[in-house]
Amino acid sequence: MDSLSSFRADALHTQRGQSFQSRVLPWLMECFGAEIAADKVERCDRFIEEALELAQSLDWPIERAHALVEYVFNRPKGEPHQEVGGVMVTLAALCEAAGLDMQAGGDDELARIMRPEIVLKIRAKQAAKPTGSALPIAPPQTGMEPEGRNEHNAPTTPETV
Template sequence: MTTIKEAIAFWQRKAKRWIVTTFSQPNFDSRPERHRRFLEEAGELCQAGGMSEEEAIASIRFVYSRPAGHVPQEIGGTMHTFLALVENHGLNAWECFLEEIGRVHQPEVVEKCRAKWLEKQKIGQSIS
């Protein structure tokens, strides 16, 4: 029987493989790029849930007004808060995840992601 820890490690490796295959190894290796993409997805989730741009900017300003935390603790806090948000929306995180994994592996979506990546490079929002 697979443990939750093993399952998460498996999906982390699959996420890495998708990024390397879709974009590049340097794209995956870039921490600034991974941070930008995470913040972008979090922002899109908050926007979809009804948070205004003003509220989002105020939240970011509040975060950056304090000392930086420690990555492992912040990852744990992010996961905990994310799961509470999913529950608040009455959704199942696993089902949402599987639907998105199926979507992003479709060839037309891969090509759309690559095109968006090239556009982001042009405006300085992604690495080469």
């Protein structure tokens, strides 16, 4: 049995009650390896991308996304543990409002991306991307990379400095 088949078999035969997060980790390591799996910037990029795709699928207007980015990044940073809780609560509430089953959606997607042919496609897509970019193209250089942010992690401009 090759490593991909072994990985899938192991992942599908998890113990009942194992957390979703712990079931995602073997897939993450298999697709990306430890370095990319642990890269918080890359993981944040992917999280935001998926959240925006969900909102877009529910006909949420792009103008609201742009307005919320400005609103959030002009406020003090939150505490990660509390923010994870907020993400989970608001995702559950959104799924309730939209008539979606959050757990079934997660389980179905994890089963889909564990398929060996999908793992291979994800690896190929990752290999084709520029290093450090969640996009298939290099991220634009804004001149506001890490040192161009204020204490609230908002971008600084000549007007805000």
